[in-house]
Amino acid sequence: MTSAWEAAAERLRKAYTDGPVPPLRDVLAPSNGEGAYRVQSLNTEFWRSAGRRVVGHKVGLTAKAVQAQLGVDQPDFGVLFEDMRIANGGVLEVSSVIQARAEAEVAFVLARDLNDPDATAETAAAAIAYATPAIEIVDSRIADWKITFADTVADNGSSAFFVLGDVQLPLGGLDLYTCGMALEINGAVVSLGAGAACLGHPLNAAAWLARTLARSGEGLKAGDVVLSGALGPMVGLKAGDVVRAAIGGLGECGFTVSGAAS
Secondary structure: OOOHHHHHHHHHHHHHHHOOEOOOOOOOOOOOHHHHHHHHHHHHHHHHHOOOOEEEEEEEOOOHHHHHHHOOOOOEEEEEEHHHEEOOOEEEOHHHOOOOEEEEEEEEEEOOOEOOOOOOHHHHHHOEEEEEEEEEEEOOOEHHHOOOHHHHHHOHHHOOEEEEOOOOEOOOOOOOOOOEEEEEEOOEEEEEEEHHHOOOOHHHHHHHHHHHHHHOOOOEOOOOEEEEEEOOOOEEOOOOOEEEEEEOOOEEEEEEEOOOOO
């Protein structure tokens, strides 16, 4: 017999091809994180068995204002697959997303495994090989982005694609607290922020993720990509958009959305 969690997971998978679905409130209460992560895990295992390769995780809900909006006091996470990666300067196929938005972030790549239920920003930093600028392309399989905490967790953290910069910098000498961020679309600045907007420091987000995964028996692995969370408000995307993010001290990255600009 199919469980309610399995039915919700299948509903979300079908949304990728069939279009967005109503919120999952018939299955998941808005704050049911345990059930939502169970749904996410079912789909992760489904996609792994289909040949998709996990390359890291994304942290979401790192802004206090967004947490307050969804009635939670913690971030969330989703899984990154290799086929979600778009090359710097590459193209996002508009047909591959439903209601995409972009946000600029600091990404980390792990030098070694980190499986520590008491991880701190300092121990996370010691396990990181380098930082690089990133753009996360978020999307929701829930109609009109009418999400609760449980909706976005079950929906793999509302993930879609990501772009990493070409510059790979060790953490020594980087100021990821006061670094400024500017996100541009078609040459116009549409989002501004700073490192401190991400849980007070992007390394705090990496440490939270490490603790959370370790306590569930998973942990971070050498080579994993960690998208640490938005440095400013996310913005909507449309066909033909040229997107560029610049983060002070880290450099820039970008992509183009396929199709003619409207």
